[in-house]
Each structure stands twice: as C-alpha cells, then as structure tokens.
Amino acid sequence: MxxxxxxxxxxxxxxxxxxxxxxxxxxxxxxAENSKPAxxxxxxxxxxxxxxxxxxxxxxxxxxxxxxxxxxxxxxxxxxxxxxxxxxxxxxxxxxSRMQIFHPAWWMDKEGRHPQPFTIIRFDDVANGTWKVVNGETERSLEYLGNLKSGNKKELLIWPYHCLEGTFGAKLxxxxxxxxxxxxxxxxxxxxxxxxxxxxxxxxxxxxxxxxxxxxxxxxxxxxxxxxxxxxxxxxxxxxxxxxxxxxxxxxxxxxxxxxxxxxxxxxxxxxxxxxxxxxxxxxxxxxxxxxxxxxxxxxxxxx
Known part of the structure; x- marks a missing residue:
C-alpha cells in the first residue's frame, strides 16, 4: 500500500x-489506494x-x-x-444501562449499601436477605441466579459501571x-x-x-x-x-x-x-x- x-x-x-x-x-x-473491492x-x-x-x-x-x-x-x-x-x-x-443485574445499582445490603465491584452474588445470598434487589425484581433475579447455578455458568460478578450507552467508554x-x-x-x-x-x-x-x-x-x-x-x-x-x-x-x-x-x-x-x-x-x-x-x-x- x-x-x-x-x-x-x-x-x-x-x-x-x-x-x-x-x-x-x-x-x-x-x-486513494484503489484496492480490490472486498x-x-x-x-x-x-x-x-x-x-x-x-x-x-x-x-x-x-x-x-x-x-x-x-x-x-x-x-x-x-x-x-x-x-x-x-x-x-x-x-x-x-x-x-446503569440499572442492570451485574451493576452495583441493582443490589443493596441490609445497611443500604450497594455492592463493591467484583462482589459475587449467589442465589442463597438473595434468598437469605444478604442482598436485596433495589427495583423489586427479586423473583426475576432469583430465576437468573438459579439458572446460572443449575446451568454451570459463571457466577454473577458485580462489574464496575462500564460501556454505558452513549458514553465515551462505550465507543470503539x-x-x-x-x-x-x-x-x-x-x-x-x-x-x-x-x-x-x-x-x-x-x-x-x-x-x-x-x-x-x-x-x-x-x-x-x-x-x-x-x-x-x-x-x-x-x-x-x-x-x-x-x-x-x-x-x-x-x-x-x-x-x-x-x-x-x-x-x-x-x-x-x-x-x-x-x-x-x-x-x-x-x-x-x-x-x-x-x-x-x-x-x-x-x-x-x-x-x-
């Protein structure tokens, strides 16, 4: 070239x-290269x-x-x-978006604190009240956590907020x-x-x-x-x-x-x-x- x-x-x-x-x-x-078309x-x-x-x-x-x-x-x-x-x-x-199951905003502990990034949340943690779902979607969240466990998938890891739609971080x-x-x-x-x-x-x-x-x-x-x-x-x-x-x-x-x-x-x-x-x-x-x-x-x- x-x-x-x-x-x-x-x-x-x-x-x-x-x-x-x-x-x-x-x-x-x-x-200007005049390359062969793909x-x-x-x-x-x-x-x-x-x-x-x-x-x-x-x-x-x-x-x-x-x-x-x-x-x-x-x-x-x-x-x-x-x-x-x-x-x-x-x-x-x-x-x-900010409110997704793997972001801190989705969850809160008994003291009203969101989880820190890289916290693992399991089915039993929600069932026993260690973590609660902020937006009331407890049943849906438990369904997800249960299927991760039964399907031998990666455990739910809380990630730092990332690739939020419309932000610089989300761009290529x-x-x-x-x-x-x-x-x-x-x-x-x-x-x-x-x-x-x-x-x-x-x-x-x-x-x-x-x-x-x-x-x-x-x-x-x-x-x-x-x-x-x-x-x-x-x-x-x-x-x-x-x-x-x-x-x-x-x-x-x-x-x-x-x-x-x-x-x-x-x-x-x-x-x-x-x-x-x-x-x-x-x-x-x-x-x-x-x-x-x-x-x-x-x-x-x-x-x-």
Whole structure:
C-alpha cells in the first residue's frame, strides 16, 4: 500500500483521551489506494473483533484489561498487513444501562449499601436477605441466579459501571476505529457493528446469546454470517470473558461440523484476560482447540 501504517494509527494515542479520529482524512487516504473491492475476494476472510471499546482499555477504561493497549497495536498492525486479503470485519460492542443485574445499582445490603465491584452474588445470598434487589425484581433475579447455578455458568460478578450507552467508554477504541474505517473505504465494504448486553436481567458475555434469559435469544444473523467465510479470526477483550464466550457459543452451534470449526483462529496476542483469569482462560482455549480443531496463533505468524 502507498499509505504507511503510521499515517493511519498513532500508536502513542492508543487507549488515550487524546486520540483524534479525523475520519475524512483517513477515508481519503484509503480511497486513494484503489484496492480490490472486498466482494471480489476468492478466499473470504473475516475478523470478529470482540468489544474493542474504551472502557476495556488500560489507563482510560472503567473495566480496564491489562495488556489491551498492546493488543490494539498488534491487531491494527495485523489488519494493515492483511488489508488486501481481509474481506470483512464484524465488531461486537457491549452496551449497557446503569440499572442492570451485574451493576452495583441493582443490589443493596441490609445497611443500604450497594455492592463493591467484583462482589459475587449467589442465589442463597438473595434468598437469605444478604442482598436485596433495589427495583423489586427479586423473583426475576432469583430465576437468573438459579439458572446460572443449575446451568454451570459463571457466577454473577458485580462489574464496575462500564460501556454505558452513549458514553465515551462505550465507543470503539479510537485508533482501532481509524483502521476499521480505513479498511472499509479501501476495500469498499461496510463493517458490521453488533450491540449486545442490553437486557437488564442477564449478562451477555458472548456475541451470540446471554448467560440465561427467558426469551432464549440467539443471534442467528451473526452465526449465519460467520459461516459464509473461508477463514475466521477472533480477537478483542477480554479473552477471559467476552472473547471466550463468543468463541464457545459459535463452536457449540457448529459442533459436529469440523469443516466449519477448523476455519476459526484465535489471535492470541490480540486479546488479554482480566486479572486473575489467566490460567483458567488458557485451559479453556486449549479445550476448545482439542474439541473443535480451532487454531490459536500469534498475529505475526499469519499472513492472509
């Protein structure tokens, strides 16, 4: 390409309040490349970028993931190197309100105090009155907690307020956004943005479905879209939660179809876990590799 990487990305401004997007300039640079349109790709490749948002960025985010700054640097470098071969990008975005079951505002103890972030709340804690539901939705909350336990899901963890709809924290990280739209303009395509996590009664780590919800919502649009690509690369934040859950959900849906699951590669150096979940995340990824035949590689080892 004629455009240099540092004409698009300012690595010193990754995960920074100082980043300036200047999208008009970025798009003009991309259009001047006269690249092959994405719809002409014979081998169709997809990047599934999970929750590359400000609130997960170290130094600026309310739920910062250690290592996220370097993850974005490596991911944008990978996108740049593979610009002519990367067909499409799907981005998931956490999108929450203040009053959701995993936020402090939902709960109160006997002294009228909200739980601190990273408090675990279990079914018995609510049944015995240790925690009560502020908005009166006790029955619905107990239903959720009971199903987490019976379904062997992650326990309910109270998170710091994050990705509140309309806030800076909910936006895609600014430097990543520049590369996203450079790719879109250069390859004459449009990225797909998938919002998740808006149901107040449940946590939705994965892009496909919630941990538990009465409606049993499944995002078949994304599942069908993923299946249309010859190679799928997954990156984002955090590897321990939203990336892992998204990969698991896609793989479970296509279980028994190794011709599909073997197309999936995790970009292990473009994702990081939340502190304390490093070992469990590695174990889970290895299980997925053994069970479904996915690949786990560094972005620097992959040229499309």
């Amino acid at each position: 004629n455009t240099a990487y540092d004409q698009i990305i300012d690595i010193d401004h990754i995960a920074s309040f100082e980043s300036k997007e200047h999208m008009t300039d970025i798009i003009a640079l991309a259009e 719809h002409q790709d014979k081998k169709r490749t997809l990047l599934l970028a999970i929750d590359v948002q400000h609130d997960f960025m170290e130094g600026i985010g309310s739920l910062a993931v250690p290592g996220s700054t370097d993850d974005v640097k490596r991911l944008t470098q990978w996108m740049y190197r593979n610009m002519e071969s990367l067909t499409h990008v799907i981005c998931s975005l956490d999108c929450h 990280e600014s430097e990543f956004t520049k590369m996203l739209y450079f790719h879109a303009a250069a390859r004459q395509t449009t990225p797909t943005l998938v919002y998740k996590g808006q149901n107040p009664y449940t946590e939705m780590y994965g892009i496909i479905r919630a941990e538990y919800d009465r409606e049993q919502y499944v995002n078949y649009t994304v599942l069908d879209a993923v299946a249309a690509y010859d190679a799928i690369y997954i990156a984002g934040e955090a590897s321990s939660h939203c990336v892992l859950a998204s990969a698991e959900q896609i793989l479970e849906h296509y279980a028994g179809q190794p011709e599909m699951t073997s197309r999936i590669t995790l970009l292990e150096d473009c994702m990081s876990p939340i502190d304390g979940f490093e070992d469990s995340t590695n174990r889970q990824f290895k299980l997925l590799q053994e069970r479904y035949g996915i690949q786990i590689k560094k972005s620097t080892d992959i040229i499309l």
